[in-house]
Amino acid sequence: MSFSSMTLEDFSISEGLWQTKYYKKGEAYNSVRQVCKFLGFVEAGVFRTYHIEEKNGEEKNIFFYSANQLVVSFASFINQVPCHYHTEAMTDAKVVFIHYDDLIHLYKTSHAWEHFGRILAEQASNIAFDRTESLLFQSAEMRYLNFVKQHPNLINDIPLYHISSYLGIQGPSLSRIRKRLLDK
Amino acid sequence: MSFSSMTLEDFSISEGLWQTKYYKKGEAYNSVRQVCKFLGFVEAGVFRTYHIEEKNGEEKNIFFYSANQLVVSFASFINQVPCHYHTEAMTDAKVVFIHYDDLIHLYKTSHAWEHFGRILAEQASNIAFDRTESLLFQSAEMRYLNFVKQHPNLINDIPLYHISSYLGIQGPSLSRIRKRLLDK
DNA sequence: CTTAAATTTTAACCTAGGTTAAAATCGTCT
């Protein structure tokens, strides 16, 4: 995600609407039942969005956000409905963010920003469709291999149980898969 | 999905860009490796998008489109890349459609249409996120119950094997689930 | 270094759903 489709002049009308915030590891970006009010751009650090299962309190990771990516609980943000998820910093982090109301105002007053909003939503849908496809068509082993390929940076920085959680499988299951792969 | 967020005047600039097509049951809307060039609005009938597994040629349904919904292979359409899927009429059907190039032209020349494009993409992302969530958090039994709830019309009109395919399970598995539910 | 805590792997057993093929049903056509 980037702002490259926008001229500097168009971007400049958002000057003054952006704020900076520093997050400590573990600090919340947005919490469950809270409406996500901010679209953030990660300047440094890593965030994750996760869901807490009602039956056993287990956390399941939905998404990771690294530096130079947007961080936002998208469904909650665009629909302005309470979030099902928690989003929090996995490391100390720095984010510049804009308020939903300000963004909507930009959308209304600027064709270029409305365009940005479309591209943003289209990229979000790409991400979500990819995830759906991977769950529908790929085995856990393939999902793991693709994750390693697509997030070579994350793989060394975060505990494996965060990855198994993201892949939709249990810790022991990921261990089995890794063993299987090593044996090859 | 609707055009209700647009004034008649804004909508009118698209007059002349829409065409009507009648589909026979089984006729293709778009095929695998074809770039999806059209955004369609289903006036009557039902379409489905499905994927053919390489290993065994088995079809897996991705999505159904009923009357008064848009039909489009969204990822292929917005990115203008070859489609992984087939989309075809499950019944005789009637569709009004617009060409990608014309839609992009509307986006460029009209703020209202760019807004429509954003809402379209946001709704697509909502659908995709919902699907991802259902696969990540719900058992096949829950997915089936939700499908019945959300598509009460489809459930009587299409064979069960299309539904099991959509749920990401095999036919015998859906039969077991239905048996289990009856026994309750 | 040593110890405690966090992480990862292993093991043993369990379950949902996959696979294959053979019944049952159901629909439709004559």
Added chain:
DNA sequence: AGACGATTTTAACCTAGGTTAAAATTTAAG
């Protein structure tokens, strides 16, 4: 009604991944 094809269920067996708890390993702290 009878018969064919399509659809759905059943059955028997198989496998990936779940579950639980313990063991091994790694990391961080003192």
